[in-house]
Amino acid sequence: MEMSIARDVFTILMVTAGAFFFLAGTIGLLRFPDTLTRLHALTKADNLGLGLVILGLLPWANGTLAGLKMIFIWLLVQFAGATVAQLIARVVRHGETQP
Amino acid sequence: MANFLIVIAGFVLALLALGLICVLRGPAKADRMMSAQLLGTSGIAALLLLSAAIGYPAIVDVALALALLAAFASIAFVTSSNRSDSKADIADGNEHRA
Amino acid sequence: MTVSLGLDIGLAILVLSVAVWTIAVREAFASVVGFVVYGLLLALVWVRLWAIDIALTEAAIGSGVTGALLLGAASRTGHAKAEPEALTLIVRLAVAVFCALITAGLAAIVFLLPEPAPTLAPDAAANLSTVGVGNPITAVLLAYRAFDTFLEKVVLLFALIGVWSLAADRNWGGAPALWQSPDRNGPLTFLGQILPPVGVVVAIYMLWTGADHPGERATGGAADARGRGAAQGARARRDRDRRR
Numbered sequence A: 001m002e003m004s005i006a007r008d009v010f011t012i013l014m015v016t017a018g019a020f021f022f023l024a025g026t027i028g029l030l031r032f033p034d035t036l037t038r039l040h041a042l043t044k045a046d047n048l049g050l051g052l053v054i055l056g057l058l059p060w061a062n063g064t065l066a067g068l069k070m071i072f073i074w075l076l077v078q079f080a081g082a083t084v085a086q087l088i089a090r091v092v093r094h095g096e097t098q099p
Numbered sequence B: 001m002a003n004f005l006i007v008i009a010g011f012v013l014a015l016l017a018l019g020l021i022c023v024l025r026g027p028a029k030a031d032r033m034m035s036a037q038l039l040g041t042s043g044i045a046a047l048l049l050l051s052a053a054i055g056y057p058a059i060v061d062v063a064l065a066l067a068l069l070a071a072f073a074s075i076a077f078v079t080s081s082n083r084s085d086s087k088a089d090i091a092d093g094n095e096h097r098a
Numbered sequence C: 001m002t003v004s005l006g007l008d009i010g011l012a013i014l015v016l017s018v019a020v021w022t023i024a025v026r027e028a029f030a031s032v033v034g035f036v037v038y039g040l041l042l043a044l045v046w047v048r049l050w051a052i053d054i055a056l057t058e059a060a061i062g063s064g065v066t067g068a069l070l071l072g073a074a075s076r077t078g079h080a081k082a083e084p085e086a087l088t089l090i091v092r093l094a095v096a097v098f099c100a101l102i103t104a105g106l107a108a109i110v111f112l113l114p115e116p117a118p119t120l121a122p123d124a125a126a127n128l129s130t131v132g133v134g135n136p137i138t139a140v141l142l143a144y145r146a147f148d149t150f151l152e153k154v155v156l157l158f159a160l161i162g163v164w165s166l167a168a169d170r171n172w173g174g175a176p177a178l179w180q181s182p183d184r185n186g187p188l189t190f191l192g193q194i195l196p197p198v199g200v201v202v203a204i205y206m207l208w209t210g211a212d213h214p215g216e217r218a219t220g221g222a223a224d225a226r227g228r229g230a231a232q233g234a235r236a237r238r239d240r241d242r243r244r
Helices: A002-031 A035-060 A064-097 B002-025 B029-054 B059-085 B087-097 C002-024 C028-048 C052-076 C089-111 C121-126 C136-144 C146-166 C187-209 C217-243
Strands: none
Touching: A002 A035, A002 B002, A002 B029, A035 A064, A035 B002, A035 B029, A064 B029, A064 B059, A064 C187, B002 B029, B002 C002, B002 C028, B029 B059, B029 C028, B059 C028, B059 C052, B059 C187, C002 C028, C028 C052, C121 C136, C136 C146
8 A cells, every 4th residue: 555655656756847847948948048058958858857757657667668668768869869959059050150 | 646647748748839839930940950859858758648647558659659750850850951051062972973 | 537638629729730830831941840740749649549550650651751751852942932923812712712622521521421430340350360460450551451561662662763763863863872061970970870770679669569569560661761861871971981
């Protein structure tokens, strides 16, 4: 009985924290003045929010393989997101140096 | 618990809508390229929350496909922008091939 | 269940707004971005309609592959902003009426389907044990209509060979090659080295799970193709770097 209450509390805490980081990322997206700063807010805050949400959902996964799949998704998003942020920043810089 | 997860999924989608309004409006190309990234993380979060709330594990596979394809879409946006910006390189490449 | 109803209504409004924006925006690149966003949101809608295989196909082909094709077309037409020649009001009205009629026709077909709709689904499901897979969609694609799936690949291959052989070089841009300046340690090359193996593994996984759970050989194919495209871009970049 305590295990299921503890599990529920853990999930609610983690998912709420993740949603808070999504909110912070979106506020940053809306309020930051520049493309580069908005890119920063988007990739960092949203990825962290996703990680917390996945952490909160791990107790509900359908077995070890499903849990590993969710962690793999998060790693893929982290990896691709970081590299794509670099690429988009290059596009911005390239646009600024072009006449 | 299922209701709570669906409420959070709806919240994430509402944030996605707000983010899309801001990102798609941005005057530069680079602003719009960020939409694939935004969709990737928010969409995956919403899908995973739905999967846990409904109890249907196959939705996680859709989240996996979405992760891969958001990455590929972002790469496609960036390379198409580079391609149309460097027309001089294209002429150079044609000379190499000819 | 008012919570999920609110979620569905919000999602529907979002999809419609993105679709309207895609049509209304004036630049080709922006509308392609809108199209890709619309496709990925539509995948979410399919999930809510319990059609997981279609969601996978929509994400992979509807927004991934078609988006890449549209991006290629948009970038080849140059920086031209979409300023059409002045269409008269009569032409615009005629187009609007025509589109409305097509929409009404599709809606009528959907709403006026006989109950129960004529379908071969029970027969397909009844013979699953002889085919050996658990997912009826996979059974249709890979077993009952296997010739269809196989031959469409052959048709595409012939079309590609035809274009490669018969089209003048200046008309189609040549075989996939690099476009931007070579950058051996750049992030794009890095992605081109890491993502294709991941894409191949995910593609095989999708095909494998598609046997019994919703999975999709089209998603597998699309992920594989995109991975190869990225790898080819990176390899061509490396070759050109050596040539210089």
